[in-house]
Amino acid sequence: MAVLSTPRSAVQLAGKGQPVREHLFRIALISSLAIAFIFLAALLTYVLVEGWPRLDSRLWENMPSIRDPEIAGAQSAITGTLWVISLTALFTIPTGIAAAIYLEEYADKSRWWNRVIELNIQNLASVPSIVYGILGLGIIARALALGFSVITASITLGLLVLPVVIIASREAIRAVPPSIREGSLALGATQWQTISRQVLPAAIPGIATGSILALSRAIGEAAPLLMLGAVSFIRFNPDGVFASYTVLPIQIFNWISQSREGFHYLAAAAIVILLAILLLMNSAAIWLRNRYQKRW
Template sequence: MSMQTRPDSDFNPADLGQQSNRAWDRVFMWLLFISLAIGIITLVVLLVYVVTKGWPRLDLGLITNMPSIRNPEQSGVQSALMGSIWVIGFTAIIALPIGILAAIYLEEFSKQGGRFQRLVEVNIQNLAAVPSIVYGILGLAVFARALALGQSVITASLTLALLILPVIIISTREALRAVPRNIRDGSLALGATEWQTAYRQTLPAATPGIATGVILSLSRAIGEAAPLLLLGAVTFVTFNPDGMLSGYTTLPIQIFNWTKEPREEFQVLAAAAIVLLLVILLAMNFVAIWIRNRTQRRW
C-alpha cells in the first residue's frame, strides 16, 4: 500500500509533454463557438438587412411626418411614435408604484418563507410566463368592454401594465434582497421602524437594481404588438393622442400594418420604422446597463 502512494521520483522531462491528443477538447470548443456564432450572425444579418432596406427612408421626415396611404414616400411614424410614448408613459405610471410597493411588501413585511409568501411567489412567476396575447384577451374583456374604456390609450396602458407587473415585482424583489442584512440591522438597532428602514435604507440602496429591472420591463412593453392588436389599435391613425381616452397606434402596430401592404415603398418604410424601434430599445437597454455599472455594489 505505502509503495503506491510514494511520490514518483523517476522524473523524465518528456512527461511534461502532451500525453494524449486532445481532439475532444477542440471539438467541444468549436461546438461552443458555433453556437455563439449562430446567435450573433442572426442578429447581424437582421440588422444589416433592415438598415439597408430602410436606408432611403432613414431621415427626419420618418419621425416628423404622419402616415399616409396615398403618399408612402412622404409617410412617417409621428403618430405611432407619439402613441408609443403615451402608452408607455401611462404604463410606467400605473405599473411602477404598484409593482415596487408589492415587492417591498413581499420582501420586507410579509412573513419570510411563510405559506402566503410562497403562494404569491409561485403565482407571480407563473404570471410572468403567461403569453402576452392572453393579457390582450383580458384587457379586451375587462378594460375595453366591461369598463367601457374602448380602444383608448388607457386600455392599452392598463393591459401592458398588467403584462409587465410580474417582471417588475420579481426584479425589484431581487434588488431588495441584494441589500445586505446588516444594513437593515444597523438601521433597526438605532431605533428606526421597519418602514423607516425600508424607505430610508433598503429602497435607496436597491434603486439601481430596481431601475434596471423597470427599464428592461418597459422596453419589453414598448415592443409588444400582440395584445394591442387584440385591443384594436390597428386603425390607421393620422393624429397624435391628446389624452387617456384618445385613439392611438404604436410603433410595432404601425410596422405590422405597413408590412401587410403589397407596395415596395411600404416595405422600405416598415424597415425604417423597425430601425427606429431597435434604436429606442437599444438605447433603453444601454441606459439600464449604464445605471448598473455606474453604481457597482459597494458592500
C-alpha cells in the same frame, strides 16, 4: 511518501479526460454565441439597408398615408408609442416595487396566502401576451368601460410586465446584505426607515435595470394591442389618455402587409426607429446599473 502521493495521482488520473470535455463545451458555447451574433448582425444590416432611403425627417414629421409612401410617415405611431409606454411605466414601476417590498420585507413566508401570491407571480411571468390582450378586452375595455384608448393599452401592458418588475425588484432587494438591515435596526431605525433609507437606495441598480428591460418588452408588443383596438391608420396624435392611438409595431405590421415596395422601405425605417428607442432604454439601464452599483 508513496502513500502521500497517491491522492494526487488519483486526482490527476480522474481528471485526464476533463480538459477535453471542457474544451469541447467551450467551443460549443462560443459557436452558439457566434451564430446568434451573425444572425443578429445580418438582420440589423438588412433592416438598415432597406430602411436607409426613408431614414429622414419625413419619417417622424409626417403622418401615415395609404396612397403615397413617399410622403407617409410614422409621427402618430411614434407619439402613441411614447404615450403608451410612459403610462405603462407610471402604472407598473411603483406597483411592482411596492409588491416586491411587501414580499421581501413584510410578508410572512409561513402563511399560505403569501406562498400562493409568490407562485402566481412566477406563473404570470410566463403567460402569453395574447392572454393579457383578451383580459384587457373583456375587463378593462368593456367591463370598466375605458374603451379602446391609450389608458386601456397602458394598463394591459402594465399587467403584462408587472410580474417581471416584481421578480427583478425582489432579486435586487434580496441582494442587499442582511448586515445593512441589522445595523440600521440596531441604531434605532424603524423597519420602514431601514427600507427607505438603506435597502432601496442600495437596490436601485437592480430595480432600474429590471424595470427598463421589462418596459423594453412592452414597447415591442403587438398581439395584445391588436385585441385592444390599436388602429393601424391614424392621422392624428393622441391628445389624452382616452384618445384613440396606434403604436410602432402595429404601424410596421400594416406597412409590411402592403403590396407596394415603398411601404416596405417605410416599415424597415420604422423598425430602425423602434430599435433606436429600445437601444436608448437599454443604455439607460446599463448606465443606471453602473452609476449606482455597490460592491459589498
